[in-house]
Amino acid sequence: MTSWVLSVFRDRSRFLMLTLYKTMVRSKLEYCCPVWNPDKISDIEAIESIQRHYTRRISGCQNLDYWKRLQNLNLLSLQRRRERYIIIHTWKMMNGLAPNDINMQFKESSRHGIKATVPAFNKKAQCSISTHYENSFGVKAAKLWNLLPKEVNKIQILETFKSSLAKFLKGFPDTPPTKGYTAITNNSLLEWTLQKDLTQE
Template identity: 25%
Template sequence: MIGLIKICFETVEEKMFPNFYNTLIRPLLEYCVQAWSPHLKKNIEILENVQKRATKLVRQYKDMEYEDRLKVLELPKLEDRRIRVDMILTYRLIKGDKGVDYTKFFSLANIPYNLRRHSKQIARTHMNLNVSTSFFSRRVIEKWNNLTEYEISAPNVSIFKSRYDEKELNGR
């Protein structure tokens, strides 16, 4: 897709890049990411290299470092996007928005609510297989449990997204 854009356009202006990227490239990189999210470093780097190459389409930023291009173009790393998508799906499952019983994926912990934890903690279960750590139901536990009560008590998914994004922006 990046090659086709290069063939069709001599240069990509900064104003045009978000349209190209958000409609043509990123959907391919994020399609069904909850099911296939990479866990091996080499696979994560392969995906990140696609975004790295795509950000070089903007001629005036071509010689900048990748991290700087991301900041200027206001793009997160793909790994951060995958975590965000996982958190949104977890929120929707627990709230019942998806019409799927979340207990098929994980169970809530029976621990008393206190100031350090929110009320929807996911129970940690022991698995013998190392490969299971990359399963959706396993990889979301730590990140979800680190969210605040303020975030998970959002009345709808849009507010959850904005609260999550606000935390991530302030956390950087």
């Protein structure tokens, strides 16, 4: 689809290129992404490379590295958007707008607002299972949800929640794994939060 867009449309202006990308390319890259969200760096890089190569063709962005292009174009990395979708889907499950098939539990407190219960890990299971456990939707969704501050996780209107979530996400660097780039973390919100906690210590 990317090749088709670039061959049919000769205009490389920012508005047209972003409009075509968001409607015809990115939608395909994100379909049902909370289900298949990858954890391997090589897979994250492979998917991210599509947006990386496309944005390089946009007028005025040719001399910017990928991370700076994201900032210049006001785009989130595909990796960050997948985590965003997981958080939004969790909100929908909590509010009855999506089936809670995994029976995710939520608890509310006056201090932290609404928090999700992270499924317990069976300590008798083989060590190799721990990776699958950490990257399962139930665990990752609960941990991502629990990053949200009280003023965000208690919002009951979807569009208001999305707007507040967008502001919250801007507080984190967005430097996705990219070949040839040296990153501090794997760019997950969970890793950035851990990094922030270590810095404060």
